[in-house]
Amino acid sequence: MTENPHLDTTAITAGRRGARGLSADIATSTVWSSEGLDATHDEIVRGRRGKAYSRYTNPTVRQFEEAIAELEGADDALAFGSGMGAIATVVFALCSPGDHIVAQQQLYGGTLALLAGPARRMGIDVTFVDATVPGAFATAAKKPRTMLVIAETPANPALALADLDEVGSIGGPFTLVDSTFATPMCQQPLRHGVNISLHSATKAIGGHNDALIGVIAGETDIIDAVWAHSVLHGAAASPYDAHNALRGVRTLAVRQERQCSTAHSLAEWFSSQDACTAVHYPGLASHPQHELAARQMTAFGSMLAVELPGGPEACTRFLQAVELARPATSLGGPETLVCHPASSTHHGLDPESLSASAAAEGLLRISVGLENPGDLIADFERALTKSRS
Ligand SMILES: Cc1ncc(COP(=O)(O)O)c(C=O)c1O
DSSP states (O other), rough: OOOSSSSHHHHTTTTTTTTTTSOOOOOOOOOOOOOHHHHHHHHHHHHGOOOBBTOOOHHHHHHHHHHHHHHHSSEEEEEEEEEHHHHHHHHHOOOOTTTTEEESSOHHHHHHHHIEEEHHTTTTTEEHHHHHHTTTTHHHHHTTEEEEEEEESTTTOOOOOOOOHHHHHOOOOOHHHHHHHHTTHOOOGGOOOOOEEEEETTTTTTTSOOOOOEEEEEOHHHHHHHHHHHHHHHHOOOOHHHHHHHHHHHHHHHHHHHHHHHHHHHHHOOOOOOOSSEETTTTTTTTHHHHHHHHSSOOOOEEEEEEEHHHHHEEEHHHHSSSSSSSOOOOSSSSSSEEGGTTTTTOOOOOHHHTTTTOOEEEEEEEEEEEHHHHHHHHHHHHHHHHHO
16 A cells, blocks of 8 residues: 555545445445344444444444545544534534534524524524634633634635634634535645534535535544434434445545636636626635635635625526526535525525625625536626626
8 A cells, every 4th residue: 555645545445445345335224133132232332333223333324434534634533414414413512501602604504503593592602703803713712611613614605714723723622614615635624733624525525416414523532422422413324325425535536626626717717707896716816815725725625706796686697597507505516506695505694694604695606516617607608798687
């Protein structure tokens, strides 16, 4: 085996080193029989390392977890039935009534809703901060009540960044970064001292819009503690989704290379268009946090956002005009998708949270797929023209 292989090489065998079958088997059984009472007891006591019941652990899911741990440089990883399953389980595993969370205000709408709703209802105090302000997380931390710091970078939907070194240096006790937009190919939060790296693997890691699955990676003690709660929370990952996501891992590096490169070209092209008032992409020198992006990311991701001067009406006309790109709310797959966050992923937020999350009324989020970049530009050129009429 090559020593210290590059990440794209690691991705090919991650989680499956030594397996003779080149595709993972799908372990469909929800339960395993044993030799008798004592043997069943032993498997249950071995918990995550036992083989008793699929909500505790499943061999296919385990391979996916091991693959992500390898890509993240983590001791271990834990998969869930969705990205939100991962976030909710971590929050309620680590926090109790009276504890405090410092969270970025620029977050995926579901995470914002969870923190502002159920978390506060359970007596967890949440302070939202602007991640683009240096020192904002540390300033808001209330020792010893702050139990969890939550960042998302690049953030959904307008690509604001959080400084990974800054988050990693907060003596938590726990720090979590939602790294969904970056994937392990573009940034590695744990290498900056962050405790938990989280992904909605439904997105680019799965990469084919056919797996709903979330995952966290970190040190064994933290993963074990979250696992103990997760078996009660019940947001277990399905082996079918884990199988699809594991297949996605194999091609993640090449897909990301192409998607990041097309996203960069599109961001430059949109920047040259009068019909666009703002373009948000961390790879552009005009992005206010470009230097930070260059410091902590190895590529700038496959997501960008553009603002149209005509507000929601112009966005509607744009979405009606695209023929190649499709109006849809997910991201990271082979098809280029465009969504209007204010009325979809961030719908239902109060006006203050909406504006703090930067989901402006005239903003469109674009998940760049694998199509030919020239064809995408032709599609967007037509849509921009229509957006003005
Ligand atoms: C950044 C981010 N985190 C988490 C989630 C939630 O993931 P899932 O849809 O897999 O629950 C999403 C969904 O869009 C997201 O964009």
